Amino acid sequence: MERPTYPVRTLFAYFVALIASLTAARWILGPFPEDGGGGLLVLVGFPLVAFVFLVVSMSLRPRRHVTIYRDDSRRETLLRVLQNQRVAVLTRTYTVVTPSGEPLATLRKTYLHNIVRKRWYVATPGGEPIAMAIEDSIVLSLLRRVLGVFLGFLRTNFLLVRGSEEAVLGEFNRKFTLFDRYVLDLSADPDRAFDRRVALALGVMLDTGERR
Structure with missing residues (x-):
């Protein structure tokens, strides 16, 4: 990446x-x-x-696009996440595209939600809701606002839910280790309703876009 x-x-x-x-x-x-x-x-x-x-x-400031490679050799591009705006006061959006430029989804972050409970919205290129990533607990999110990560015990994790139905599709968790380690768990979505490419792009943005 x-x-x-x-x-x-x-x-x-x-x-x-x-x-x-x-x-x-x-x-x-x-x-x-x-x-x-x-x-x-x-x-x-x-x-x-x-x-x-x-x-x-x-x-x-230049827009900071994200390039996701297939492996550490960085020879083959798997996905790109394009930052859509330079100036974003309340909301920032990104477009997930294939190496050929085909749009797969849009990611949207509303900064006002950071006050209480962080969330990212995932939609089709046409704007139809697909999924949402939301902080795992309202109680823990409020504690994080007051205490920060508290020596790693209040690290920020996210639930991935389906559109407005809030049926859990998976989780994105930060492991309690010396170095940053994250696990994208989509075992709750065995039918692969959530495009794994879009899920991967979302996981990258939850890491880099949230400064966790």
């Missing part, structure tokens, strides 16, 4: 975003008023400056 980070281009994007946000701060805030309203001006202006930094930096 390969997901380039583009450190030089990313640093350049942050540098330009910093210049843009400082310029915006100078224009929005300007000189502080003498009547004591400077605090209110900062309170209103700071979120706007932060928004400028976020939008500019995300607009200039």
